[in-house]
Amino acid sequence: MSATxxxxxxxxxxPAPGRRRGRNRLSTAxxxxxxxxxxxxxxxxxxWMVNTSFQPNNEIRGSEIHFWPDNxxxxxxxxxxxxxxxxxxxPAAVNSLVVTLTTVLVALVFAFLAAIAVTRFRFKSxxxxxxxxxxxxxxxxxxxxxxxxxVIDGWHLLNTLIGLTIVYVATVLPFTIWxxxxxxxxxxxDLEEAAMIDGxxxxxxxxxxxxxxxxxxLVATGVFGFIxxxxxxxxxxxxNARPEMMTLPVWLRTFLxxxxxxxxxxxxxxxxxxxxxVIVFFLIVQGRMxxxxxxxxxxx
Amino acid sequence: MTTTDTGLPPAVSAVDGERxxxxxxxxxxxxxxxxxxxxxxxxxxxLVPASLVLAAIVGWPLIQLLITSMQxxxxxxxxxxxxxxxxxxxxxxxxTDVTFYEVLGRxxxxxxxxxxxxxxxxxxxxxxxxxxxxxxxLLLSLGMLLAWAMPPLSATIVWGWMFDTDYxxxxxxxxxxxxxxxxQQHSWLIDPLSFFLVAGIIIVWGAVPFVAFTIYAxxxxxxxxxxxxxxxxxxxxxxxxxxxxxxxxxxxxxxxxILQIIWDLKVFTQIFALQDIGGIRALTNTLGVYIxxxxxxxxxxxxGGAIAVITAIILMTVSLYYVRQTIKEEEL
Numbered sequence: 138m139s140a141t142x143x144x145x146x147x148x149x150x151x152p153a154p155g156r157r158r159g160r161n162r163l164s165t166a167x168x169x170x171x172x173x174x175x176x177x178x179x180x181x182x183x184x185w186m187v188n189t190s191f192q193p194n195n196e197i198r199g200s201e202i203h204f205w206p207d208n209x210x211x212x213x214x215x216x217x218x219x220x221x222x223x224x225x226x227x228p229a230a231v232n233s234l235v236v237t238l239t240t241v242l243v244a245l246v247f248a249f250l251a252a253i254a255v256t257r258f259r260f261k262s263x264x265x266x267x268x269x270x271x272x273x274x275x276x277x278x279x280x281x282x283x284x285x286x287x288v289i290d291g292w293h294l295l296n297t298l299i300g301l302t303i304v305y306v307a308t309v310l311p312f313t314i315w316x317x318x319x320x321x322x323x324x325x326x327d328l329e330e331a332a333m334i335d336g337x338x339x340x341x342x343x344x345x346x347x348x349x350x351x352x353x354x355l356v357a358t359g360v361f362g363f364i365x366x367x368x369x370x371x372x373x374x375x376x377n378a379r380p381e382m383m384t385l386p387v388w389l390r391t392f393l394x395x396x397x398x399x400x401x402x403x404x405x406x407x408x409x410x411x412x413x414x415v416i417v418f419f420l421i422v423q424g425r426m427x428x429x430x431x432x433x434x435x436x437x
Numbered sequence: 438m439t440t441t442d443t444g445l446p447p448a449v450s451a452v453d454g455e456r457x458x459x460x461x462x463x464x465x466x467x468x469x470x471x472x473x474x475x476x477x478x479x480x481x482x483x484l485v486p487a488s489l490v491l492a493a494i495v496g497w498p499l500i501q502l503l504i505t506s507m508q509x510x511x512x513x514x515x516x517x518x519x520x521x522x523x524x525x526x527x528x529x530x531x532x533t534d535v536t537f538y539e540v541l542g543r544x545x546x547x548x549x550x551x552x553x554x555x556x557x558x559x560x561x562x563x564x565x566x567x568x569x570x571x572x573x574x575l576l577l578s579l580g581m582l583l584a585w586a587m588p589p590l591s592a593t594i595v596w597g598w599m600f601d602t603d604y605x606x607x608x609x610x611x612x613x614x615x616x617x618x619x620x621q622q623h624s625w626l627i628d629p630l631s632f633f634l635v636a637g638i639i640i641v642w643g644a645v646p647f648v649a650f651t652i653y654a655x656x657x658x659x660x661x662x663x664x665x666x667x668x669x670x671x672x673x674x675x676x677x678x679x680x681x682x683x684x685x686x687x688x689x690x691x692x693x694x695i696l697q698i699i700w701d702l703k704v705f706t707q708i709f710a711l712q713d714i715g716g717i718r719a720l721t722n723t724l725g726v727y728i729x730x731x732x733x734x735x736x737x738x739x740x741g742g743a744i745a746v747i748t749a750i751i752l753m754t755v756s757l758y759y760v761r762q763t764i765k766e767e768e769l
Contacts, residue, residue, distance in 0.1 A: 165569075168573075169573040172573045172574070176579070179642070182587070182592065182642070183584070198604050246486070247486040250483040251484050251487040271764070276495065276749060277699075280728060281498055283738055285498050287738065304494055307494030311491070371709075390710065393714055409591075412588055
């Protein structure tokens with residue numbers, strides 16, 4: 138009970154009434170200590186992945202636990218990248234990059250056009266389109282894999298990058314439209330109208346006035362799409378199962394189901410390689426992440 | 438869970454009653470926020486690319502899914518044999534199959550536990566963030582961001598390694614650090630219950646940051662004056678949270694809870710990868726994984742389709758509230 142009391146009394150940064158100050162400082166110290174422990178709990182798995190990836194495989198199989206890579210080695214990365222006995226890393230990385238970047242680019246262009254339509258124009262089915270976007274976003278992808286597999290198979294696009302890219306574009310499109318719509322809404326059309334009074338054409342006004350203001354929004358939305366497509370697992374698993382057509386998540390999975398004993402050190406190296414781009418991008422856009430998710434609801 | 442239950446009816450009626458039925462009670466000014474033009478065919482042209490993609494990859498498969506779910510569609514049909522039309526036979530066989538109910542029950546219970554745990558821990562973390570001095574707040578935020586940023590597959594694999602039977606750090610710490618000898622070579626993934634404990638830890642660990650940051654952002658909106666007034670009136674900490682903070686943040690709680698329910702009900706990656714690492718598939722399938730097992734791995738697209746349709750209906754029902762709430766908030 139004393140703990141919960143402290144939570145609330147510690148709330149304001151203003152100086153508390155005199156007799157409370159001592160207790161306040163103590164509770165702040167306690168909460169700070171707790172936050173360090175919690176930081177360790179949250180960050181530990183990420184640290185453990187990187188730590189293990191730099192240790193020799195025979196060492197992580199010892200009875201002793203190494204909290205620091207004493208015998209630092211890059212051999213696990215060499216194994217993951219170049220071992221001929223395994224599904225090669227390079228094609229999977231290239232596939233992932235090509236599919237993800239194309240997806241982001243195409244989705245951004247298509248979503249941008251749609252966002253302009255629903256924010257800057259008044260037409261009959263405007264509201265219907267927006268509601269449809271929201272509803273599509275709620276259709277669980279896991280339920281759709283059966284049908285998507287059959288449709289893509291019917292178009293003879295299984296195990297192709299084009300097939301996977303089209304599906305990914307459709308997957309990230311609703312969210313991208315929704316978020317961009319918010320960004321375009323945030324730029325007042327009055328600005329465009331002012332430019333038009335000064336002699337710009339309607340398209341010219343949009344291009345010269347509104348578009349530059351949208352750049353941060355486009356970048357943030359693009360990064361969301363990147364993370365989604367880069368991490369996507371189920372669809373890639375179903376559509377691109379052939380080794381040379383795999384993306385990184387499916388490639389990483391091959392290490393888990395490989396015959397013989399699991400080479401955990403190598404798996405951690407592969408896992409690290411896959412996670413780095415996402416973590417970097419995530420830290421870049423983290424500020425917009427929460428608001429974007431709440432208003433647009435990325436699929437998890 | 439009580440949050441959703443008590444919150445639903447009034448909010449929904451608010452949608453119908455205030456916003457949608459009578460959107461503008463006063464005669465609207467000519468320009469509301471900005472002018473929208475009629476623009477002839479231009480808006481339709483702008484919508485063509487997005488609509489085409491969505492029609493091809495969402496609309497068409499959706500129709501296919503409904504059709505397949507009413508057909509006998511197995512391996513033979515994949516290789517060209519014409520499918521036989523069986524109407525609702527697949528649905529009947531799914532709905533009379535004990536396995537389906539086991540999977541459904543497992544998914545519901547697992548999602549419920551995950552959602553409640555995530556929401557409680559997320560709220561506590563948000564309250565903690567609010568009390569922390571700036572430096573420590575940044576530190577804790579960084580830790581949570583790392584957890585949040587981890588790709589689900591990488592996260593599952595790392596946790597799987599930490600819970601490894603022979604060399605995992607969890608067993609090692611339990612045996613050497615706490616002297617619990619029974620965890621020597623303890624297999625966490627063989628027993629379904631502890632399999633879901635590990636899966637739950639992975640999911641909650643990855644989801645708490647989102648909830649914490651969202652609620653923290655909301656907490657900054659609660660006016661200090663009201664809280665202080667309540668404190669002067671003698672309201673204890675818990676009472677202040679229940680009577681002031683919580684009502685202020687109710688919409689945020691509702692939306693995050695619903696998103697968590699949707700995400701946790703259809704969870705795939707974490708369960709599927711943990712099964713690869715060492716779980717018993719038949720005893721640990723959840724809805725998403727079960728659809729995959731029946732249709733893609735098992736080759737029975739008809740039955741798989743029926744399960745997929747049922748799953749979609751369940752999830753769409755849950756998200757209906759979210760959609761309505763969003764429409765209401767955004768004043769389309």
